Amino acid sequence: MPENTAPATELTSQYVNQVASDLERNVKEQERITAEVTALQQQLAALQHDHTVLVNMQQALGVAATAPEPVRADSATVPSPRQKATAKSRRQAKAPATEKPAAKKQTGKKAVAKTVQPTLVELVRRHLTEQSEPxxxxxxxxxxxxxxxxxxxxxTVVRTTVENLVARNQAQRTKQGSSVFYTAPNPPEPTAAPKVETQPETGE
Structure with missing residues (x-):
């Protein structure tokens, strides 16, 4: 009995050591992956913040936003097989030519929808015009x-926008102590109509 018990105890000890080693390696691997995920999330948050700032600056400069929207992680899709793409291209080739003007018409509608939304410059100018105080x-x-x-x-984007309006004489800047205030430009003074000189009538 003692001879049989010794190998069994040694085998159990080996299993315990192996399980402990695997468990430690598993924990370290989880920590490594967690650190990588955290770093990637921070990079993604920084990129999203930069994207928002750049879009606002683009609007402040009066340029219509044409940059693509940021791709979300849940919206990523696996490319479809080549056979589906081939079938799709065949259907497009068989489509009648009358569908092309409709596509152009939709594109025109999208362009009109983009231009309808006022830019930040227009919003700031309109707001200053509606205010009676700086x-x-x-x-x-x-x-x-x-x-x-x-x-x-x-x-910060609004300040840049208003300073651009001031540079173009479309807004006025006033400083009160360390604070800077902005107002709409004064309306131009009406020009006086030129006086018509009337000559006295001379008797014949």
Whole structure:
């Protein structure tokens, strides 16, 4: 009995050591993958923040947004097999030529829809025109954020926009202490009509 018990105990000890080693390796691998996922999430958050800032700056410069929307992780799809692509190309080849003008018409509608949305420059100019008192860049950004919550208006972008309007004489800047306020430009003074000189009538 003691001879049989010794090998069994040794085998059990080997299993215990092996399981402990595998468990430790598993924990370290989880920590490594968790650290990589955290780093990737931070990079993604930084890229999304930069994308928002760049889009707002583009709108501040009066340029229509043409950059593609950021791709979400859950929207990524596996490419379809080549056979499906071939079948799709055949269907497109058999499609009548009358469908092309319809596609162009839809593209025109999309372009019109994009141009209908006012730019940040127009929103800031309109807001200043509606105000009777000077407004700071922070106050303008707060008002526009409340009126257009989907635009993601930033104070820094609004300040850049208003300074561009000031440079183009489309807004006025006033400084009170360390604070800077902006107002709409004064309306041009009406030009006086030229006086018509009337000559006295001379008797014949």
């Amino acid at each position: 407004r700071s860049a922070a106050e303008i950004a707060t008002a526009l954020s409340q009126a257009h919550p989907d635009r993601g208006v930033k104070t």
